[in-house]
Amino acid sequence: MTPPTISRGKHSQPQPQTERPSHALIIAADESRYLDTVQLNRLEQAFRQWAEDTPRSDVKLSRKRILLIFLLIRYTGAKLNEVLALDPRQDFDYQRHLVVFGKGEDASGRPPREVQIPESLSEEFQAALADFGFKESRNNLFKVDPGHVRRKFYERAAACGFAKELGGPDALRKARAVELLQNNLPLPVVQRILGHSSPNLTASFVSFSEDEIQRVTRFFLEKESRRQTSARNAFFGKISAIQKGDLQTKVEMVTLAGDRVTTVITNDSLARLGLKIGRLITAEVKAPWVVLHKGELKPECSAENAFQGTVGRIIRGKVTTECLVQLADGTELCSVITSDTGRRLDLHEKEPVWALFNSFAVVLHLD
Structure with a gap:
C-alpha cells in the first residue's frame, strides 16, 4: 500500500513552548519515563505467557480478559476508562479493523472516535469473543475493576524487570504516543488517535481529512505489523x-x-x-x-x-x-x-x- 499524498502548508517559525496548547505536548524526551518498542514487545509477550500459564480454565479466562484490555491500550493508546466502557458487540468493526470509542457519548458531547487497529489484533479479538468460555460474560467483557487492572499491569511490568509504574495504563498510553511519533506518524494523526479534544492541526504544518487520517494510520499499522511478524532473514x-x-x-x-x-x-x-x-x-x-x-x-x-x-x-x-x-x-x-x-x-x-x-x-x- 502506498502512503496517501498529503498537502503541506507554508512553513512558519515555531512558537515558544509556553504558547502551545498543552494537548500538543505529548513527546517525552526522557526515555526512562516510558517503554520503547522493544520493551513494549517484551511486556506483551509476558502478558501472553502469563495468560496461558495456569491449569484452571476460570483463571485463564480472567487473565485473558486482562490481556485483551492491555492489548487495546497498547495498540490504541486509549485511556483505561475508555477501554472498560467498550461494548464488544457494538464497538468493534471487524471488517474495517476499527475500535469505536465513545459511542455512548459522554457528558462532553464529543462524537465517537474510530481508531484503526492491526488486522491480526482485530482477528484475535473476534476469535476471543467467539470463545465459548466468554459466552456468559460477552456483554460485559470489559466490566473489570480499574484498580484490579492496574495491579495486574504493575505486576507484569515488575516481572519484566521494569519499574512498575511504566506498565500502568497512563504510561502505556504515553509510550504508544511516543512510539507512533518516533515512527513518523504525523502529530495531528496521533492526536486524533489519542482522542485529544482539539488536535493541533497546525503543529506539524500538515492538513488532513478524516479519510487521509484513516489511510495514514492504516499504512503505518501495516508497516508495524510486518515488523512484528518477523519477516524471513x-x-x-x-x-x-x-x-x-x-x-x-x-x-x-x-x-x-x-x-x-x-x-x-x-x-x-x-x-x-x-x-x-x-x-x-x-x-x-x-x-x-x-x-x-x-x-x-x-x-x-x-x-x-x-x-x-x-x-x-x-x-x-x-x-x-x-x-x-x-x-x-x-x-x-x-x-x-x-x-x-x-x-x-x-x-x-x-x-x-x-x-x-x-x-x-x-x-x-x-x-
Whole structure:
C-alpha cells in the first residue's frame, strides 16, 4: 500500500513552548519515563505467557480478559476508562479493523472516535469473543475493576524487570504516543488517535481529512505489523551500542525478542544513515551467508551472530538445498547450502540447529 499524498502548508517559525496548547505536548524526551518498542514487545509477550500459564480454565479466562484490555491500550493508546466502557458487540468493526470509542457519548458531547487497529489484533479479538468460555460474560467483557487492572499491569511490568509504574495504563498510553511519533506518524494523526479534544492541526504544518487520517494510520499499522511478524532473514529492533573505528563501525541492536544482532558498516554509512543509540532499525542477512551447525550445544566459532532454532522445512535440489530455521520467537532464517553439505549434515525437520552469520554479512535498513 502506498502512503496517501498529503498537502503541506507554508512553513512558519515555531512558537515558544509556553504558547502551545498543552494537548500538543505529548513527546517525552526522557526515555526512562516510558517503554520503547522493544520493551513494549517484551511486556506483551509476558502478558501472553502469563495468560496461558495456569491449569484452571476460570483463571485463564480472567487473565485473558486482562490481556485483551492491555492489548487495546497498547495498540490504541486509549485511556483505561475508555477501554472498560467498550461494548464488544457494538464497538468493534471487524471488517474495517476499527475500535469505536465513545459511542455512548459522554457528558462532553464529543462524537465517537474510530481508531484503526492491526488486522491480526482485530482477528484475535473476534476469535476471543467467539470463545465459548466468554459466552456468559460477552456483554460485559470489559466490566473489570480499574484498580484490579492496574495491579495486574504493575505486576507484569515488575516481572519484566521494569519499574512498575511504566506498565500502568497512563504510561502505556504515553509510550504508544511516543512510539507512533518516533515512527513518523504525523502529530495531528496521533492526536486524533489519542482522542485529544482539539488536535493541533497546525503543529506539524500538515492538513488532513478524516479519510487521509484513516489511510495514514492504516499504512503505518501495516508497516508495524510486518515488523512484528518477523519477516524471513530480517530482525527489527533498537540500536543498543555503536563502536566507531577509524574506517568502520560496529553496531549492535536488540531485537523485539531480546536477541542481539551485531553488524559492521563503514563510517560513511553510519553518517549517511544517521544511526544513533536508541534508533529503530531493521537488520537483514542473505540466505547464502547463513551457516548451519547441527546440534543443541552452541558452537565455538568466529561468527558474532548465533541463533538457536529448529529445522522447519528443507527443500532439496540437485546442486543446492534450502533450509528454513525457526527461532523461538517465530523469526525464520533461511540458509542456502550445497546439497552435498546437506547430505553430510543429514538434517531433518524439527531437529535442533544453530544458524550463524558474521557481522559483515548483515545489512541495515531504515524505514
